[in-house]
Amino acid sequence: MIKVVRRDREGVSILELSGRLMGGPDSEQVQKGIRDLIAEGRFKVVVDLGQVAWVNSSGLGILIAAFTALREKGGSLKLLNVSKRIEQILAVTKLSTVFESYADEGAVVESFRN
Numbered sequence: 871m872i873k874v875v876r877r878d879r880e881g882v883s884i885l886e887l888s889g890r891l892m893g894g895p896d897s898e899q900v901q902k903g904i905r906d907l908i909a910e911g912r913f914k915v916v917v918d919l920g921q922v923a924w925v926n927s928s929g930l931g932i933l934i935a936a937f938t939a940l941r942e943k944g945g946s947l948k949l950l951n952v953s954k955r956i957e958q959i960l961a962v963t964k965l966s967t968v969f970e971s972y973a974d975e976g977a978v979v980e981s982f983r984n
Contacts, residue, residue, distance in 0.1 A: 893928025913945020
């Protein structure tokens, strides 16, 4: 089960995920969160993975779809607090070249100003 908590900081929307990011019914919460942000015209999005224990291929697909949907609107999606385990998955799949990843929330929020 994945839990999604949304908060905003300095014009950037942060989705804090906790649990396991996998496909199936659980993924709907993440997808809905992204759709809601886009509908509100909020295109600067950070996905905080600090409390995510595992990501499978379906979970990666969810992140890629969100990244693509935001980019099509002129926005972007960046990752925060990626664990070593998930970092390895991103490296193996070459997605580390797609997603900007940050360890500090202040730094990722600041990155949207540049």
